Amino acid sequence: MPIAYLDLIGGIAGDIFLAALLDAGYPETHLATVLKQLPGGLSLKTENLKINGVSAKKVSIVARTTGVLPQKRTELFSLVDRLPFEKKVLAKAKNILETIFQAEAKVHGEDINQVHLHELSAFDTLADIFGVLGGLSYLKVEEVCASEIPLGRGLIHSRHGILPAPAPATLEILKGLPVKGIPEKKETVTPTGAALLKNLVKVFGPFPEMRISKVGYGAGHQKFDTCPNILRLLVGKKRTTENLSGEKVVELEANIDDKTPEELAFLAEKLFEKGALDVGFTPFFMKKGRPGFKLCILAKPENTNQLVKIFFSEEASLGVRIREIKRKTCPRQIKKISTPWGEISVKFAKAPCDSFKIEFEDLKKLSEQTGIPLIKLKKNIESYLKQHYYKERNNY
Known part of the structure; x- marks a missing residue:
């Protein structure tokens, strides 16, 4: 399965995500085609730079048209519905925008259809969203995973005045997602970046089991003091257990202290004849310091009774413990x-x-x-x- 992993070293914003996709192999010509279909007369500017010796790509989206996007939900969604993209792409974009509107409405205590986007009404908001969706589609990514989300602290300027970072709307979006604090006095996650994570990332955590084919580095527009302001994107094939056969099996276990090794070997033969999948003996000390063996039998549930009968017929013990477990096996x-x-x-x-x-x-x-x-x-x-x-x- 094609998979992408977002290593959120310095956080995430829409443009940084987009830059990492470009650096990982998403062609600029393809992104330029996406931008032409969006309002604002958008054009793409990219820059290759080095951050702490690491080559990274920085992206700027420039709008030739003055003004902003419709700021209310119904008006903006009406515009999105008219864009010339596939229905599934439009649906994903609207879900991302809906996440932002819901957060803004909650933070400001307003009806979702009355809340205004303000800072997020710039034309490049749609560029970030549709550009990221286009990049993931081009790279054939079917699953997105990410690391924990690093959050800095500080103060940011907005149309509402000075606000704490992360922005209140960002924190609202991040509810339920794993975050960690870093000693950075700047905004490390934007509302758009948070909404992309909320809607696109399936699993948060360490590096997944995968075979890496591409690596891309996206650079932010600010310089951080305590860490590089980059997002590292790994693209490759997920190493899955899809080929593994899953089944329920039974584990039978008993303590034995009165059998010779020859008798135990004979018992194992009888158990295998009656359908045991595996039989093992582990030496250990029993009560009163007597040496003994722990017998472990692995079997299919339907063979449990006949194996128990063999076990008791050989007088191996007066009791047996039975547990139902799950196992995975390679074909x-x-x-x-x-x-x-x-x-x-x-x-x-x-x-x-x-x-x-x-x-x-x-x-x-x-x-x-x-x-x-x-x-x-x-x-x-x-x-x-x-x-x-x-x-x-x-x-x-």
Whole structure:
């Protein structure tokens, strides 16, 4: 699954997000096409600069048309509905704008249809929103993840006067999202940036399991004192467990202190014959300091009763603990492979395991037939499989 991870080093704003997308491979020509379809006569200016030695891209959206966007919700949504974009893109854009309107209405105690956007009524607000949506679409990103959101403190100037940073509307949008404080006396997250996170990010946390293909750095317009004002964007393929088979299994466990190793091995054979998926013994000290074994059996739920009967018939213990658990398994297949030393069974596992294992009983028989020491034969066959079979046909 194509995935993007936002490493919010210095926070986020719409233009920084857009700059990171451009730096990660979103073509400026594609963004310019998006801007032409928006009001305001918008044009794009980009600058490549270095922040603490790291190359980053800075974006400026310039409007040739004087004035602002409609500031009320119904009027702005009417304008958005007339824009020449796909319906799903328009819907996402409206959801982002709705998040901003709801926050502004809550903070100012006004009806959502009466609240004004003020600072967010600039033409570049739509440029940031539609540009980001266009960039994610171009890079074929299906899921967006992000780090914790860094918040600075300080004072910012607005049409309402001097306000604390983060802006009240920003904090309202960030409700329910993971934030952390940083010692920066500036605004690190804008309302537009917060709304983009709220609507686009599926998971917040550390770096996800992924194979990185592109990295982009977006630079902000302010210089921070305590950290670089950049957003780092990682794009790649998510390493998922979609190929893993999920199933419910039963774990049977008991303490045993009166069986010899030979008797335990015999018990394990009986349990495997009746459908046990795995059987293991762990030595430990029981009550009164007596050495014993902890028996653990893994089985499918439908085999529980017959396994318990075998367990008690061998008088292994007077009780057994039963737990229902979940497990994930890699899809696998056992194939007969012809090698220079003879035919042998090999177990292949698909992604994310991507591995193979020679069946021991076959290896043992082949060692006896050829007279080659088992360890040496195993190394030879593994090398042969890696060179002539596994790399080319591990998808079996």
